[in-house]
Amino acid sequence: MMIDKNKGLPEEILNLPESSFEMVQTDEIKDEKFKTKPIGFFKDALLRLQHSKISIISFWIILSIIILALIVPNITGFTYTEQDLAKRNLPPKIPGLENIGIADGSRVLTNRKKDSLSDTNRYPEGSIIEIVREYESKGVAMVDVKVDAYALAGIEDDVYHWFGTDYLGRDLMTRLFKGVRISLIIAFFSVITNVIIGVIYGSICGYYGGKVDMFLTHFAEVLDGMPYIVITILFMILLGSGMLSIILALCITGWIGTARLIRAQFYRFKGREYVLAARTLGVPDVKLIFRHILPNCIGPLITRAMIAIPGAIFSESFLAYIGLGIKPPEPSIGILLSDGQSVLLQYPYQTLFPAILISVLMIAFNLFSNGLRDALDPTRRGEE
Amino acid sequence: MAEESNYILEVKHLCQHFSSGRGKNKLLVKAVDDVSFGVRPAETFGLVGESGCGKTTTGRTIIRLYNPTSGEMYFNGRDIAGPMTKDLRRYLTDNIAMIFQDPIESLNPRMTIEEIVGEGLRIRGMKDKDEVRARVHEMLEKVGLTEEHATRYPHEFSGGQRQRIGIARAMIIKPKMIIADEPVSALDVSIQAQVINLLNDLKEEMGLTILFIAHNLSVVKYFSDRIGVMYYGRLVEIARGDDLYRCPLHPYTKALLSAIPEPNPITERTRKRIDYDPERDHDYSVEKPTMVEVAPEHFVYCSPSELEQYQKQLGL
Structure with a gap:
């Protein structure tokens, strides 16, 4: 079986001389250099990591x-095993922040007899900051009182437990x-x-x-x-x-x-x-x-x-x-x-x-x- | 077959079956079934057929990516179908190289071009970095890339460039034979010509033998000396390129050829697609088909009665 693919084509197309064809691509392939700079794998990764703000922040x-x-x-001045039962459960006290009312080492004590506030054995001088609420219960005058827990525990003013203390x-x-x-x-x-x-x-x-x-x-x-x-x-x-x-x-x-x-x-x-x-x-x-x-x-x-x-x-x-x-x-x-x-x-x-x-x-x-x-x-x- | 001693690669009755499942669900796929052919030194042997007909499997079995189920394979007279020893692996990898289909998939995205191309040298014991680099640069020049490209990663290149890198990787170990597994089917037409021409030049320069696997008949015709047509795991026709195109004998080959679009608008309009249906076209209930040499260098898989018919067609 012969397959004649050229049937029906006009003569002038069939008999085109070879000289009228032109190679579109020359035999020699030559690629351009890349214009960008080459970078290594890890350097490349680092570059991309730096583009991600979240990663950098993290x-x-x-x-x-x-x-x-x-x-x-090593620099807090305390060790992690140092116990002092007098200082237990102290609230946070941070230098600087204490003046604006946050982390000033204060705590609110509730349901205290009003009379007991004047007892300097229990409440040393300067330990009471303010009385938050006054009320009466069963004929006894009661208060909720905000105290300086550090002064209450009898600790000097210059001791700071930034995150407080534990039990x-x-x-x-x-x-x-x-x-x-x-x-x-x-x-x-x-x-x-x-x-x-x-x-x-x-x-x-x-x-x-x-x-x-x-x-x-x-x-x-x-x-x-x-x-x-x-x-x-x-x-x-x-x-x-x-x-x-x-x-x-x-x-x-x-x-x-x-x-x-x-x-x-x-x-x-x-x-x-x-x-x-x-x-x-x-x-x-x-x-x-x-x-x-x-x-x-x-x-x-x-x-x-x-x-x-x-x-x-x-x-x-x-x-x-x-x-x-x-x-x-x-x-x-x-x-x-x-x-x-x-x-x-x-x-x-x-x-x-x-x-x-x-x-x-x-x-x-x-x-x-x-x-x-x-x-x-x-x-x-x-x-x- | 005649001139047996002339073959650089000879494949005899190669079978490659894959099975999955066991017991009742066992499924046997005969990807390659009783395939025999030979490739002569410095020739290009084309292997064509539709998707899934076993061309790629044949190529991969030859280079022993798969272990053949049965059959014999000889390369330069040495048996390469036997059990995989270190020695055989070395012999195979030194002499046969492979070019893959997908230019994106076939280059490791985590390695630079220099590492990819130079790997074949390094695992062959070339320790000197400068020597490896020099050879890599030389090879890159040959495939039309520049030295500067060696430090780049594959994703920076276009498809055609990547395929040329794949060719460089295969060529750098100076193999005797290349198995090109559809090297151009993933590229667009203008780049196909570029890569094919490059392969041709390298082939002539290095005296390579090429087993060219493709489904694009026009590419195969341009490139191959002899062509084998595969259908459903079997070779159905082997002939010289010209013979196959001028007078195809097997109905499947005719069907394949009739599917090529023609660059002639007048005939293209009336081009008829020939169907191939093995049930209809063959009657193998009585006579069993075998591979027969119908004309010199022209083998067809047929039964005796078909043989007569084919011979008549050729005017013998």
């Missing part, structure tokens, strides 16, 4: 909290930042351990697949099914209550999520053409895993690790709350919160400061990790 917040945690416990008279600011230090150490260590175990485990699952994957995934599933409170208690019995058992307790199941994430990423990327291309070049398995596939997981991995840090702080707080925390008198945010919540109505500031700090820390970590993820993904360039 970063500075995290950094300042860390710096505060490092220096504050044993320990300075709360010292304890709070000491607690942040301990909580952050626990969080960083448990997250780093989780990431390392999770990455290796997940990589093996995802890369090799098949029976290896099935066995390892089921093993993780079984581990995940164990109640971790029980495991934590076992660790406490075995190792005593301390930082190590908390870190171990947070690690025992914490890596499973990371492993699942990495496994899913491997399934997503191992069939990509560039991975196949690397295989056809003879790239060995280890290099394929760490050089070609894993860098693609960096974004979700960093986000996850960053979110896991406040998560770990929360878990630690929860354990402290149910009495499985680190050994007293060591403070942690969780212990301060659980101490504070028992006197929440009388002394709300004891809960307020740790609560504000943990919230700020959590929000800052989340926002910063989001910014970091976007910055580390070169394909998202120009999307913002």
Whole structure:
């Protein structure tokens, strides 16, 4: 069968001489240089991170909290174990702010007999600031009175507890930042351990697949099914209550999520053409895993690790709350919160400061990790 | 087949079956089923067929991205279908390189061009960074890019440029053979010509053998010395490029050729599309089909009665 494609065409088109054709493109291909400057991967990421105002703010917040945690416990003039029962449950008193009526170390005492106010043993001179309300109850004159708690406790004027004191008279600011230090150490260590175990485990699952994957995934599933409170208690019995058992307790199941994430990423990327291309070049398995596939997981991995840090702080707080925390008198945010919540109505500031700090820390970590993820993904360039 | 010793790559009765599920739900897909062909040194062998007919799988099985279910494969006389040893992997990756279809997918977005192109050298033990860099720059020049491009990431390049980077990556290890898996089907037409011409130049310069996998018949015709037509995991016709276009024998080949648009508005208007329905076009209930050489260098998958008919058509 002959296919004649030229039938019906006019003669002059059929017999066009070759000279009337002209090559549109010459054989030599030569590309222009790019006009922009080349930049490396991490420099590029940094540049993009700097464009995100929220990330920058979060970063500075995290950094300042860390710096505060490092220096504050050493410069307040109190130690985190120093007890003074005379000074217990003092309200916050901050130099400068006291003159405008905030954090001036005052407290309102309710239901006091009016007569007792003149008793200088109970109310030393200068301790009563003002009478808020006067009323009569069962024929007795009663008052609600605003007092200077510091003067009432017989403390000199130049002593300042910025965040107040707790039920044993320990300075709360010292304890709070000491607690942040301990909580952050626990969080960083448990997250780093989780990431390392999770990455290796997940990589093996995802890369090799098949029976290896099935066995390892089921093993993780079984581990995940164990109640971790029980495991934590076992660790406490075995190792005593301390930082190590908390870190171990947070690690025992914490890596499973990371492993699942990495496994899913491997399934997503191992069939990509560039991975196949690397295989056809003879790239060995280890290099394929760490050089070609894993860098693609960096974004979700960093986000996850960053979110896991406040998560770990929360878990630690929860354990402290149910009495499985680190050994007293060591403070942690969780212990301060659980101490504070028992006197929440009388002394709300004891809960307020740790609560504000943990919230700020959590929000800052989340926002910063989001910014970091976007910055580390070169394909998202120009999307913002 | 004749001239067996002349083949650089020889594939005999290659089968590649994929199964999924087990027991009652077991599903067997015969992606490549009893495929045999040979490729001569310094020739371009085109493999065409519709989507999903097993062209890509054939290519990937040859370079052992998949383990073949059965069949034999020889490269330069050496068996490359056997169990995967370090030695064989090395032999394969040194001699055969692959160019992939999708220029976006086939370059690692996290690596610079220098890392991507130079990787083949580095894993072959070239430690000296300056030497690698020099070779990468030389290769980039060859494919029409500049030295300055080496420090860039893939997302900064256009599709055609990326495909040329893919070619540079494959060529830098100086392979004897290239498996080009639809290297131009993701590019627009003007860039297709550019990439094809580049491949052609490099082929002549380096004396390469190319297994060219494509579904675009006009590209294959322009580029290939011999062409194999695949349908449903089987090779149905192998012929020299000109022969195949002038006198296609197998009904599927005719159907494929009839689908090419013609650059002639008068005939294009009346161009008839030929349908191919294996149930209707073949009657294999009595006679079993085999691969037969109908004319010199022209093989068709047919039954004896069809063979007679084909020979009549060719006027033999």
